[in-house]
Amino acid sequence: MKSETARKMFAVATEAIFATDASTISFLHALFYIKSNTHLDFLMNVNKGAQQDRIKGGAQSICFKMAAALGDTIHYEKAVTHIHQEDSKVTISGQGFSYTAAHCIVAVPPAVSTEINYIPAVPSNQWQLMKASFMGTVVKCYAVYDRPFWRKEFKNGLVAAPDELTSVVFDNSPFNGSKGILMGFSLAEKAKQLMQHDQATRKEIVKASFVKMFGPEAANIEYYTDKSFTEEPFTKGCYAGMFPPRVITELQTSLATPFHRIHWAGTETSTQFNGYMEGAVRSGERAAREILEL
Ligand SMILES: Cc1cc2nc3c(=O)[nH]c(=O)nc-3n(C[C@H](O)[C@H](O)[C@H](O)COP(=O)(O)OP(=O)(O)OC[C@H]3O[C@@H](n4cnc5c(N)ncnc54)[C@H](O)[C@@H]3O)c2cc1C
Known part of the structure; x- marks a missing residue:
């Protein structure tokens, strides 16, 4: 390009x-x-x-x-830790439980x-x-406002901002518009960078980005939260498993x-x-x- x-x-x-x-x-x-x-x-x-x-x-x-x-x-x-296949059955087990079946998925x-x-x-x-x-790296950052203030300027809340740590932003407000919610995706290396900071600092970083995108009203955040999916032990990230080069062709x-x-x-x-x-x-x-x- x-x-x-x-x-x-x-x-x-x-x-x-x-x-x-x-x-x-x-x-x-x-x-x-x-x-x-x-x-x-x-x-x-x-x-x-x-x-x-x-x-x-x-x-x-x-x-x-x-x-x-x-x-x-x-x-x-009940987290499955073992799957034992025998000629006529399969046993799945974990701490304090064990189930036997003909097949398992x-x-x-x-x-x-x-x-x-x-x-x-x-x-x-x-x-x-x-x-x-390997799983991708995603942090979802939510800023809640008293109303979706950007709509009065006919902005739809959708932003793609390559230089920001929250590089893709959506209007995630409830259907009745009773609150305004901007949700910023922090992705890949940017998500890893963002998670180097504590939550109070992450809020300030996200707020500064949203102010650049939507103007000074974006500083009036009523509530902030974020969620890193990498920390989820039973999914380890998202959106789904990816493959590095070569393994598909080699294996x-x-x-x-x-x-x-x-x-x-x-x-x-x-x-x-x-x-x-x-x-x-x-x-x-x-x-x-x-x-x-x-
Ligand atoms: C932030 C985010 C946004 C997304 N946005 C979209 C979207 O807009 N549209 C869309 O279609 N998809 C989206 N996805 C992807 C979607 O969530 C996945 O494609 C989908 O959840 C995959 O379903 P699955 O059943 O394959 O696996 P999972 O949903 O990962 O389900 C696996 C289940 O197995 C359980 N488990 C794991 N290990 C064990 C164990 N040892 N013993 C017992 N249980 C275990 C887990 O707890 C989990 O409940 C998004 C994902 C994320 C994280």
């Missing part, structure tokens, strides 16, 4: 999509990821793009409704599933692929290949909408089908 601005904007777009610096990921994986999610414009765009819709009550409300329908068949607070990001002990061991190439997968295997009684799901195993909730759901259906068709 000839233009410095175009290069910077492209860097913001790749950070926003992959949550990691473009230099860290396999070009093959990047192309697969984009194709599996339609095309680059779709991933970046709000209007008719992946960023268009929000879920009333938050994305977690889907999980809560599904969990309510499933009742007490879900066993909470492992539906966690590869970077997390490699913390489980598998007996027998996962085939070498598949294991190396799982081990090579020539797939995350989704069943291993005896273990079937693999999770968005990283999906050929469509990889990295997204849609991909996760499709992978679950595919893994369930694999077992039903045995």
Whole structure:
């Protein structure tokens, strides 16, 4: 790209999509990821793009409704540490529990599933692929205001700012506009830089950015909070597992290949909408089908 601005904007777009610096990921994986999610414009765009819709009550409300329908068949607070396959059964266990089944579906990001002990061991190439997968780095920074003041100036709250630590900003206000919420994504290396500071300093950094973007009213933050997804022990980051260069071509295997009684799901195993909730759901259906068709 000839233009410095175009290069910077492209860097913001790749950070926003992959949550990691473009230099860290396999070009093959990047192309697969984009194709599996339609095309680059779709991933970046709000209007008719992946960023268009929000879920009333938050994305977690889907999980809560599904969990309510499933009742007490879900066993909470039970981290699986061991999966032991034998000729006729598979036993999954952790601290204080053990369950036996004919088959099991492992539906966690590869970077997390490699913390489980598998007996027998996962085939070498598949294991190396799982081990090579790494999660992106994302911090979401929320500033709450008494109202969405930017709207009166016909600003929609959407910003792409390559030189700021919160490089992509959205209007995240509630549907009724009772409060104004600006949500800034801090991504990849910028997220790591931001997390070097304590929360009070992070608030000042984010406030200064929002003032540059939206004017002096943006300094009147009623409440600030932020969330680093890297600190989540059961996901280790987001949005999804990425691959560094070479491993896909060298290992020539797939995350989704069943291993005896273990079937693999999770968005990283999906050929469509990889990295997204849609991909996760499709992978679950595919893994369930694999077992039903045995
Ligand atoms: C900040 C952020 C923004 C995102 N935005 C979007 C978006 O706008 N649209 C979109 O479609 N997607 C988005 N995503 C991505 C989306 O969240 C993932 O694609 C989706 O959650 C993947 O689902 P999954 O079932 O594959 O894995 P996960 O959601 O990671 O579920 C894995 C589950 O397994 C559990 N687990 C892990 N280890 C163990 C263990 N040892 N024993 C038992 N349980 C275990 C975890 O607690 C977790 O509940 C976003 C993600 C983040 C973090």
